[in-house]
Amino acid sequence: MQLFSTFEHTIHIELAVATLEKKGIAKENIFIVPLDNMTEERKVFDTMHRSDGTSLIDIGAALATAFAVIGASIGFELKWGPIYWGLIGAAAGFILGFAIRLFTEKIMKKRRRVLKGFHSEIIMIIDCEESEGELVENILFKHYALGVAKVI
Known part of the structure; x- marks a missing residue:
């Protein structure tokens, strides 16, 4: 089973990883990817396909x-x-x-x-057994995950 979660770029990511390792999730089963920031400048004028609401x-x-x-x-x-x-x-x-x-x-x-x-946000991917899925999900939410998804 894989769990995908998103976090803001804070210390809570490190705390979540430490807690997961204490609960028996191997470090090799935890994968963290930072998202890149937008590099191009935002456009002032809206198009037919994109609007920023202003x-x-x-x-x-x-x-x-x-x-x-x-x-x-x-x-x-x-x-x-x-x-x-x-x-x-x-x-x-x-x-x-x-x-x-x-x-x-x-x-x-x-x-x-x-x-x-x-x-930008951080994406955390965790490989674990189905029996550990609920525990891992609770740990991620306790450490302020923005969202969690399970893939069986």
């Missing part, structure tokens, strides 16, 4: 509405009238909001990602 037009839409109302109100006193100035205000608000959101996604969140230092 919207670049939310602030733009809100500012377009606000600037359109302000532009239309002021436009009653200006030469081109409220319709043109409302459209100009909407366009200006949308461009400003889009630029703000693009700046925060490209500059601010990139800095946060670098500072946080996202680390």
Whole structure:
């Protein structure tokens, strides 16, 4: 039987290995593989096949509405009238909001990602007898495994 488990990159992996060795699992039957970190930079613009869940037009839409109302109100006193100035205000608000959101996604969140230092997970594969499967699974969960799967 094989058990697959994932861990965060912490000291709990070493504690789990030590506990498994104390319970009779040979060191040769424990295989640990770290996952590689993503090397390419995340894309800001979504495609049809991939989306990160952030919207670049939310602030733009809100500012377009606000600037359109302000532009239309002021436009009653200006030469081109409220319709043109409302459209100009909407366009200006949308461009400003889009630029703000693009700046925060490209500059601010990139800095946060670098500072946080996202680390990859660790995969642990354990070969054991079926009678030891439940014991090994309990040990892995006690040492904060993110998930465990059994293959018989």
